[in-house]
Amino acid sequence: MWRTILRRVLIMIPQLILVSILIFMLAQLMPGDPFYGSLNPNSDPATIARMRHAAGLDLPWYQQYVKWVGNVIHGDLGTSYVVNKGWTVTRIIGQRIWPTLSMGIIAAVLTYVLSISQALLAARNENKIIDRILIVWNTMTSAVPSFVFYFVMMVLFVYIIPIFPSSGTGIDDTQSFTTNFFSNLRYAFLPALTIAVFSTNSIFQYLRSNLLDQQAQDYVRTARAKGVQIKDVFRKHILRNAFLPIASGIGYSITGILGGAIFAETVFGYPGLGALFVQALSGRDYTVITALMLLQGVLALLGGLLSDIISAWVDPRVRVK
């Protein structure tokens, strides 16, 4: 097991280098730079050129890349040009990462709780009314565009039934960790729930059909022939087998935390990494963009690693001796 993990970690190194080159090139391909638009239209082109030179933005991309990688290895992700001018990128991300992380974790937990319980309920009552209702509901949430759904949830639970705050993270740097933790829960819950309801539908449909497939397998008949009650057969045999293909996806869900946050944070006015990414993009804040994309790349690689570990853990047939 440990050798498998070590081998997977070693493979990640060349992957990481490739990802960093791609990210850097993509950022460079964006039209404009941080100084366009941030300065007075009447500014002297010579001034802009001087500022570009000072920031090293007039060098060819590969020289910029080498410089950037050298700094990243030393933990220096650069300084923001636009979003929080003058702040180090590490400081900005350090401040924004906690709200996104807490929202992402709540969303992931809710997603699995909601989809597993719905799928079990539907599969146990195949073709009955409750099954139909769940199918219709999940088809509906997958058909409606996510942003429409976000606004509906916002209107419903912030204005019509005002039980959740409309914006903010509930985190105050002057307060203690525990105070922040609990006050943040209230702010993070609505966007997390919205993301969860939205990402439940694909897992629900997949798991439901897996459960029905597994129900027809021979080992289920064996368990019944032993005298195991049908509800225990579901709990002890069917659910675990049906969950296998989905379990390997759990790892990838940490990759989705940042991606899912982009819309939700913007709509719910929840200033985390997703909202930061949108701000940085519109301001061409290179250092912030590349840092965030690098973070996302690392998350994706870690997600893949986690998925492999989880599938080896739950499925004895995958384990390498």
Place this chain on the structure above:
Amino acid sequence: MDGKLLEAKNVSVDFRIDGQYQTAIHKLNISIKHGEVVALVGESGSGKSTFAMSVMGLHNSDQTRVTGSIKLNDNELIGLSERQFDAYRGVSVGMIFQDPLSSLNPLMKIGDQIAEAITVHDKQSKKVKQRVQKLISDVGIVDVQRVSQQYPHELSGGMRQRVMIAIALANEPDLIIADEPTTALDATIQAQILDLIKEIQQKKNAGILLITHDLGVVAEMADTVTVMYAGQIVEQARVSDLFNHPKHPYTRSLLRADPSEVNSGDELYAIPGTVPALKDMDHSKDLFLKRVPWLDKAEVEATVDEKLQKVSDGHYVRGNAWQNFEFLEDL
């Protein structure tokens, strides 16, 4: 012990297909005594496994209707609730299935799968571990400790079938249903598994319902044979009578189609046609006659007595066709 272990009378099974019930088994009578091995033979689709599922109560109750009477040790099984069936499955009847790989849960250790068969009926049992190990060694597995910690995919086909047998035997049932127990195994392993089943059966004096389409297995294992075609019994006899004096044309055809009976170089006989679909089964006729190409229409369509006709003591056959057939004595 005297008397019947299993007695099935007038058992019919209907499946609901597109809202209509269609008959898969029509008025089946079969009985098994303690210590007796009864073989149930027929092509795929003749209703052998359907009958076994009725004895186990494993049909989907929404889609299936089972009528008649199935008595095990004089207790009526038809009409039991799901919970009542759970209490008797695995205790009074153990079942061995065809494909031991798919019949075992791929994610559960062998020891746990056998232990479940015990604990599900006896939650307080303290000696579960010892009993599991005893069962594993009883079915001829030497490396008991290691095997109980392994997963099904780590074992060979023969080992897996031994595990299935251990599960079926867990609570020392009076009746063992073996549904094609050797079909998925290599020829060399088949003999070992059959010997094992036979040995256990003799030791425990259990009755066995052996479902197979391999007549070699029947000759080796069974005391009596019931031949089924299209959901009905066509012939019922002791093994020696059936092999030496088969009466029904279907039994004759099956024996001719058995590859082990054919000399090398001879062409293997294949029965023309297939078992009719459920909706085409008219159980008032002798359905097999449709597959005898040289019979005239009147004979094929003739209505047949519902009761089997007695040929000799313990030898029964369906319809009148057997009286009109002149068979060459050398098969």
